[in-house]
Amino acid sequence: MSRSRSHEIFQRALELMPGGVNSPARAFGGVGGEPLVFERGEGAYLFDVDGNRYIDYIGSWGPMILGHGNEKVRAAIHAAVDQGTSFGAPTERENQLAELIIDIVPSVEKVRLVNSGTEATMSAIRVARGYTGRNKIIKFAGNYHGHVDSLLVAAGSAAATLGVPNSPGVTPGTTADTIVLPYNSVEALTSTFEKYGDELACVIFEPIVGNMGTVIPTPEFLGAIRELCTKYGAVMLMDEVMTGFRVALGGAQELFGVTPDLTTMGKIVGGGLPIAAYGGRADIMNNVLPAGKVFQAGTLSGNPLATAAGIATLSILKETNPYPQLEKLGERLMTGLAKAASDAGVAHSVARVGSMATLFFGEGPIVDWDTAAKSDTKRYADFFWGLIDRGVYFPCSQFEALFISVTHTDADIDATIAAAREALKA
Numbered sequence: 001m002s003r004s005r006s007h008e009i010f011q012r013a014l015e016l017m018p019g020g021v022n023s024p025a026r027a028f029g030g031v032g033g034e035p036l037v038f039e040r041g042e043g044a045y046l047f048d049v050d051g052n053r054y055i056d057y058i059g060s061w062g063p064m065i066l067g068h069g070n071e072k073v074r075a076a077i078h079a080a081v082d083q084g085t086s087f088g089a090p091t092e093r094e095n096q097l098a099e100l101i102i103d104i105v106p107s108v109e110k111v112r113l114v115n116s117g118t119e120a121t122m123s124a125i126r127v128a129r130g131y132t133g134r135n136k137i138i139k140f141a142g143n144y145h146g147h148v149d150s151l152l153v154a155a156g157s158a159a160a161t162l163g164v165p166n167s168p169g170v171t172p173g174t175t176a177d178t179i180v181l182p183y184n185s186v187e188a189l190t191s192t193f194e195k196y197g198d199e200l201a202c203v204i205f206e207p208i209v210g211n212m213g214t215v216i217p218t219p220e221f222l223g224a225i226r227e228l229c230t231k232y233g234a235v236m237l238m239d240e241v242m243t244g245f246r247v248a249l250g251g252a253q254e255l256f257g258v259t260p261d262l263t264t265m266g267k268i269v270g271g272g273l274p275i276a277a278y279g280g281r282a283d284i285m286n287n288v289l290p291a292g293k294v295f296q297a298g299t300l301s302g303n304p305l306a307t308a309a310g311i312a313t314l315s316i317l318k319e320t321n322p323y324p325q326l327e328k329l330g331e332r333l334m335t336g337l338a339k340a341a342s343d344a345g346v347a348h349s350v351a352r353v354g355s356m357a358t359l360f361f362g363e364g365p366i367v368d369w370d371t372a373a374k375s376d377t378k379r380y381a382d383f384f385w386g387l388i389d390r391g392v393y394f395p396c397s398q399f400e401a402l403f404i405s406v407t408h409t410d411a412d413i414d415a416t417i418a419a420a421r422e423a424l425k426a
């Protein structure tokens with residue numbers, strides 16, 4: 001399998017962009033070696049510039065739940081392009097996407113469209129602070145909420161993979177009000193609320209973590225966040241950028257039956273185009289300018305192309321209900337991978353919710369960053385390259401979730417398991 005064109009292009013990229021990339025997670029820092037350069041995606045497959053085909057389990061880090069190049073999404077984007085790419089003014093498509101979101105996610109009464117998950121969480125934190133008149137926030141170690149200064153503390157995703165959970169350039173002042181706690185610890189959460197309850201603006205959290213590998217919350221933990229936020233008047237801010245429209249149509253909040261005050265969404269909500277959103281209780285959202293005084297804005301917010309892709313994607317998900325099928329595919333894949341690892345005598349643990357999952361190289365249970373961090377990342381790297389050589393594109397870090405799309409078939413899954421068997425043996 002030649003990767004010479006990829007190599008050539010990436011060498012040039014290194015001269016043009018820091019580390020040769022526009023986002024660190026894609027630089028293969030967690031597995032060593034050079035990233036592949038892609039030319040085209042089709043359904044469950046990616047094609048690199050050397051003409052190699054891969055079964056794709058990154059799905060652009062989550063958005064591509066319908067697979068690459070869905071015909072209806074493409075048609076919606078084409079139609080929008082022909083009418084104009086940006087007006088910086090109200091459009092009917094913004095209403096249509098907002099209506100879909102509000103309809104699908106009952107806790108969202110009002111919503112604001114932004115351009116990235118980072119903007120969504122940054123804005124939602126500002127609203128939580130503006131609404132409560134308080135400064136302190138709680139986040140959990142290994143959770144990632146985008147590159148918001150105040151949230152780049154014990155951050156997951158590439159920050160964890162590349163060993164910079166606390167980024168240089170973020171001032172101590174910016175993070176002074178960020179309290180970091182271990183995920184899944186009701187005890188730590190309760191004692192922190194007892195100490196700082198009246199100063200807490202919000203608790204921001206991933207309702208299923210994807211950014212330290214997949215880590216599932218206990219019902220007690222989710223219940224405690226809800227109860228304590230209500231008791232102390234803090235905003236429960238559920239970051240569903242990854243889980244929204246993924247683990248169920250209505251996200252993790254539908255799956256677990258937990259109602260947050262504010263929700264952030266991204267990835268799938270834009271069907272592969274740059275759009276994200278934050279929304280929630282109307283009395284909180286009405287604090288956002290110009291309804292209220294909390295400033296938040298965007299030249300390209302509610303962009304016609306992005307809203308067109310989002311409307312098409314959410315409409316398809318709503319009409320087709322692919323979640324039982326995604327559950328079956330996820331089950332098939334992870335059962336197969338676990339069996340392959342057992343047969344190879346490799347210590348492992350599997351975490352999965354529907355079509356979002358991680359094969360950890362280490363004994364479970366993995367409940368927080370400390371337990372996730374014990375995984376054998378060297379073995380993961382070998383496994384990753386073994387899969388690449390066999391035409392399977394897995395997350396390029398132990399600390400990222402894999403995603404399955406509706407275009408993956410049983411045959412794709414079985415080919416992946418066969419490749420994993422060989423990779424684990426080698």
Ligand code: PMP
Nearest residue numbers: 116117118144145146239241242
């Ligand atoms: N929150 C979560 C849970 C995420 O997974 C991510 C991105 N992986 C973000 C926020 C940030 O989104 P974006 O990369 O679009 O800024």
